[in-house]
Amino acid sequence: MGEIKISTFDNISLQGLDEDAELIPLLTPEDEEEMNREDLPETLPVLPLRNTVLFPGVVIPITAGRDKSINLIKDANNGSKTIGVVSQKDEETENPGVKDINTLGTVARILRVLQMPDGNTTVIIQGKKRFEIAEIVTEKPYFTATVKEAAEERPDEKNEEFGAIIDSIKELAFKIIKDNPNIPSEATFAIKNIQSNSFLINFVSSNLNLSVAEKQKLLEIPNLQERALTTLKFMNMELQKLELKNDIQSKVRSDMDQQQREYFLHQQMKTIQEELGGISYEEEVDEMRVKAKKKKWNKKVKEHFGRELAKMQRMNPQVAEYSIQRNYLDLILDLPWNEYSKDKFDLKRAQRILDRDHYGLEDVKRRIIEYLAVLKLRNDMKSPILCLYGPPGVGKTSLGKSVAEALGREYVRMSLGGLRDEAEIRGHRKTYIGAMPGRIIQSLKKAGTSNPVFILDEIDKLSNSHQGDPSSAMLEVLDPEQNSEFHDNFLEMGYDLSKVMFIATANNLGSIQPALRDRMEIINVTGYTIEEKVEIAKKHLLPKQLKEHGLSSKDLRIGKPQLEKIVEGYTRESGVRSLEKQLAKMVRYAAKNIAIEDDYNIKISNEDVEKILGPARLERDKYENNDVAGVVTGLAWTSVGGDILFIESILSKGKGNLNITGNLGKVMKESATIAMEYIKSNSVTFNIDPEVFDNYNVHIHVPEGATPKDGPSAGITMLTSLVSLFTQRKVKKSLAMTGEITLRGKVLPVGGIKEKILAAKRARIKEIILCEENRRDIQEIKEDYLKGLTFHYVSDMSEVIDIAITNRKVKNAKKL
Ligand SMILES: Nc1ncnc2c1ncn2[C@@H]1O[C@H](COP(=O)(O)OP(=O)(O)OP(=O)(O)O)[C@@H](O)[C@H]1O
Numbered sequence: 151m152g153e154i155k156i157s158t159f160d161n162i163s164l165q166g167l168d169e170d171a172e173l174i175p176l177l178t179p180e181d182e183e184e185m186n187r188e189d190l191p192e193t194l195p196v197l198p199l200r201n202t203v204l205f206p207g208v209v210i211p212i213t214a215g216r217d218k219s220i221n222l223i224k225d226a227n228n229g230s231k232t233i234g235v236v237s238q239k240d241e242e243t244e245n246p247g248v249k250d251i252n253t254l255g256t257v258a259r260i261l262r263v264l265q266m267p268d269g270n271t272t273v274i275i276q277g278k279k280r281f282e283i284a285e286i287v288t289e290k291p292y293f294t295a296t297v298k299e300a301a302e303e304r305p306d307e308k309n310e311e312f313g314a315i316i317d318s319i320k321e322l323a324f325k326i327i328k329d330n331p332n333i334p335s336e337a338t339f340a341i342k343n344i345q346s347n348s349f350l351i352n353f354v355s356s357n358l359n360l361s362v363a364e365k366q367k368l369l370e371i372p373n374l375q376e377r378a379l380t381t382l383k384f385m386n387m388e389l390q391k392l393e394l395k396n397d398i399q400s401k402v403r404s405d406m407d408q409q410q411r412e413y414f415l416h417q418q419m420k421t422i423q424e425e426l427g428g429i430s431y432e433e434e435v436d437e438m439r440v441k442a443k444k445k446k447w448n449k450k451v452k453e454h455f456g457r458e459l460a461k462m463q464r465m466n467p468q469v470a471e472y473s474i475q476r477n478y479l480d481l482i483l484d485l486p487w488n489e490y491s492k493d494k495f496d497l498k499r500a501q502r503i504l505d506r507d508h509y510g511l512e513d514v515k516r517r518i519i520e521y522l523a524v525l526k527l528r529n530d531m532k533s534p535i536l537c538l539y540g541p542p543g544v545g546k547t548s549l550g551k552s553v554a555e556a557l558g559r560e561y562v563r564m565s566l567g568g569l570r571d572e573a574e575i576r577g578h579r580k581t582y583i584g585a586m587p588g589r590i591i592q593s594l595k596k597a598g599t600s601n602p603v604f605i606l607d608e609i610d611k612l613s614n615s616h617q618g619d620p621s622s623a624m625l626e627v628l629d630p631e632q633n634s635e636f637h638d639n640f641l642e643m644g645y646d647l648s649k650v651m652f653i654a655t656a657n658n659l660g661s662i663q664p665a666l667r668d669r670m671e672i673i674n675v676t677g678y679t680i681e682e683k684v685e686i687a688k689k690h691l692l693p694k695q696l697k698e699h700g701l702s703s704k705d706l707r708i709g710k711p712q713l714e715k716i717v718e719g720y721t722r723e724s725g726v727r728s729l730e731k732q733l734a735k736m737v738r739y740a741a742k743n744i745a746i747e748d749d750y751n752i753k754i755s756n757e758d759v760e761k762i763l764g765p766a767r768l769e770r771d772k773y774e775n776n777d778v779a780g781v782v783t784g785l786a787w788t789s790v791g792g793d794i795l796f797i798e799s800i801l802s803k804g805k806g807n808l809n810i811t812g813n814l815g816k817v818m819k820e821s822a823t824i825a826m827e828y829i830k831s832n833s834v835t836f837n838i839d840p841e842v843f844d845n846y847n848v849h850i851h852v853p854e855g856a857t858p859k860d861g862p863s864a865g866i867t868m869l870t871s872l873v874s875l876f877t878q879r880k881v882k883k884s885l886a887m888t889g890e891i892t893l894r895g896k897v898l899p900v901g902g903i904k905e906k907i908l909a910a911k912r913a914r915i916k917e918i919i920l921c922e923e924n925r926r927d928i929q930e931i932k933e934d935y936l937k938g939l940t941f942h943y944v945s946d947m948s949e950v951i952d953i954a955i956t957n958r959k960v961k962n963a964k965k966l
Contacts, residue, residue: 179346182207185278190257194234195222196283196293197258201241203365204256205352206277214271218245222292223263223273231260234281234297237362251293253283254300254370277352280369303373304348315378316347322385323354329392351378358384412464419467435463438479446488454643455482474580481587481641486600490649493557493601495526500556507552508545509686510678512932514538517673518553525651535628537609537654537667540675541791541905543725546655547607549675553653554603562593562602567611572618575627577640587640590627590647601649609666610656621663628652628669676904677724677791679911679935684713691730695737706740708733708754715759718912719766724791724905736762779960780875784867785888785910785918786859787902792909794886796853797864797871801964804847812852815860822850824893825869828947829876832895835948838876842966848872863900865891866919869947870954878963880956886910887919887950895947899923904931907939916940919950 185207197219204210214220226233236255243250256277264272280300288294305312323341327333344350355368355377364384371377420432442455462475494500500522504515521536538546547563554561569575577588586592593604612620626632627647635644654670656662678686688710696702708716716736721728736754739762743750751758760766780799785792810822826848833840850868852859866889874881888906890898899921907928910918920928922943928936942953 182346182349188278190279190281190297190299191230191232192296193287193294194232194257194281194297195226196234196236196251196255196286196295197222198246198251198293199235199237201362203237203356203362203369204235204258204275204277205356205365205369206256206279207346207349207352208356209261209274209276210356211272211274213266214273218292220271223260223271227260227263227273232278233258233260233275234283234295235275235277236283237366239363241362248286248289248293252366254366255281255283256369257281257297301372305373305375309375312347312375312378315375315382316350319350319354319378319382319385322382322389326385326389326392329389329396347378348374351381354385355381359388360384415466434476435459438483441483445483448488451482451487451643455479458482470583474585478580478640481591481595484595485591485641485645486594486598488646489599490601491559491599493525493559495522495557497522497526500553503556504549504552507690508549509689510682511545511549511675514549514673514675518549521671522553522557535652535654535670537656537662537670537672538675539610539656539659539672541677541724542657543723543727543730544675544677545725546675547605550603550605550653550655553651557603557651559651560597560599560602561605562597563605563607564589564593565607566620566624567608568613569611569620570613572620572623573639575620575623577638579639580642585640588623588638590636591638591641591645594645594647594650600646601651603651603653606652606654608656609654610658610661612663621666625663625665625669628654628666674904677908678726679908680714680717681934683717683721683726683729684710686726687713687717687729687733691726691733692737695730695734699734699737699741701737701741701744705744705752706737706754707752708736712754712756712759715756715766716763719759720763722912724908732763777880777961779878779880779963780871782867782871782874782881782954783886783913783915784864785886785906786861786863787905792902792905792907794909794913794915795859795864795867797850797867798853799848799850799868799871799875801846801848801875801966803845806844807847809847809849810851811849812854813858814852815858817862818852818860818864821862821865821891822868824891825865825872828869828891828893828895829872836873836877836951839966842876846966848875861900862890862898863888863902865889866897866947866950870950873951873955874960876966877955878959878966880958880960882917882954882956884914884916885919885954886913886915886917887954889919889921889924889944889950891947897921897944897947897950899927903927904935907931907935911935911939917942917953919944919953921945 197214199212202210202212214223222233234255235258236251236253238246239250239252257279258275258277260273260275262274264274266272280302281297282300284296284298286293286295320341324338327335327337327341341350341353344353351374355365358365358381360368368377368380368384371380416432438459442452442459445451447455458475458479462472462479465472465475497519501515501519504518508515518536538549540546550563551561573588575588575590577591578585587595594600594602597604606624609624612624626636630648633647633650636647637644659667659672687708692706692708693703696706716732717729720732723729736759740750740752742748754762778798780797780801782797784795784797786795787793808823808826810819814822829836829838830840830843833843850871852864866887869891870881870887873879888900888903890900892898903920903924904927907918916938917940919942922945925941925943928941942949944950944953
């Protein structure tokens, strides 16, 4: 039957069709009254509508497709133009019978019949008033029925409730029109222009988005007020639906907008990058993904990387954060994660490598081999941290390198000297401009494995400042309990340092933070004797220098006596660094002569040494002679090794004042006072006239005033010096001493014995006075170092005097 397609409020556009005076889309109350006054005919042709309901006053177009309907329309159009319109109960019914149609419908007037090119007939009809089918008279060729008017109860014009409902209907209609993009905004005017209340209700009901059944229900309500209220309910529902729909749509749209915007920008960027010929942004991300797949990350790191990569993709490549983020991701990708080199635990080979690179140092090498043995047996790679300490240039750093080679691990070195900022170790947070990871993480990146041998050079030179305490940050690095989750501020994740083999080096144990020192296994690397230095020069330093200068042993030969001359006359150190420099000078001499094709002595003589290096400068290490009273040789320990020092004292007429000079620290000055008081109280024993103390001033000086000196170990030297001074007796030749004194004249042990012994040997000292308790230190020293030395162990000051002071008066002795 009638196939009608009408969208909500579509009918309004029908106004435009209006050439016929009869077409009254907007009814005035007068039109309505007139329509109501018209009588119903007794019988009417009845047209079932498939998918809509016609309301009184409303104009709609319907399309009739089948013969039955077309015939009805034709006949009616030629006759009274009045038909009855009812809706089908089920729009799917193709050929409805009596039971398939509603009995309440609307009388309609045919306004226009249009013949469509597709054979269908479109009819524009307008509802007049409601009717009820009394009885179907014919079913063929179309339905005709006897009809009666359907009564309608109308409220009083002054009914306020009804008025309010009508106002609400209008308001809601405006809202619906506004919210529904399918309704043209002109519809608002149409509603505003409607004067008849019942037409307004019909017009809105007809155009609401309701099912046929719902509309039919509305049409059937006889009471107008009730119908208005039901319409209002439906309108409310419609508005809610619309709002919900709009909400969802706007959400979807904003998502889409954002996505589209990003897509658009990415495309643009890609094009620009391609134009510039660089690797495109997408390619960069892809490359990162490929790299990431090869990493041995745990779940946490993997997830973190994924998140951070996504973050980078959302960033604009032109902003500064982008490059920070890029660097960050590069760092995560470049860092070794759980990538270990396999350890070579062949201890014999390790020993060979250590021996090959370093002469001597037997103790140290033995300790290192023991350490590697433990590592091999435990095999959990966790081990205490080694700290090699000793004077400069004794091979601490290069030993570390040999350990790396022996183990077959990568080698990295980080110098901690002068490092003040904690951020150097831990890195800066990413939010800082120019943020970087700390040096630990950077070094590991350089090493490329997670278990390198990591040299922490000069750990004693870490200093504190307002920029945090780097020693405390190092604590975390070196603590086996904590370093499996070392936190770098830039990396923002824990990094496992527990498999790294740390070897620290230091010159001075005293300046290492105690907590840090506790975490390390200390290995003392002492200085070398002259003989050892000669050997090191012959076996290692000279060949190394020749090689570095592109020469060989055929171009320059330096014999042992000459090497000894170089060591003694031109270097004054515990290590071999300046020896190496002097040898480099010798090699340069040969290189120069070869280059200018001049003759030179391949075999270096003593004269050649002086010619090349200049006159020997360092004779003063040799102890001074004993012709003067009050000059005694002491032994000192400094962070650059052992040294000898001279204590000088003189007497001058005065009132018994004591002067001390030579840049001495508090402890050393106190030693001088103790020595002075001890002599005063024991003047009888030493055969000194007590009056001397009141008539003379004493001045004690320790030469080399530019070098600060401190410590208690010069106590016995000072006392010997004063005894020699007051007695004007000679001090024994070739003798040196070290030890602390007490007021009672007891001698106490001191440290740094090995370095002191080496220094004494350098100065050609023959006899040494030490405290009895230092005997065990001597026992620990290798025989070689002790050759040519005689030791006197004492516990009391009187013993020192007995050994050190001879009975002979000095030349030109003063009469006191
Ligand atoms: N026993 C040795 N055998 C061979 N070469 C040595 C020996 N000791 C030191 N050297 C060489 O001396 C040079 C200086 O050594 P290195 O730099 O390791 O000293 P260091 O103890 O670490 O000094 P610093 O405390 O100043 O860092 C290196 O070239 C090293 O090879």
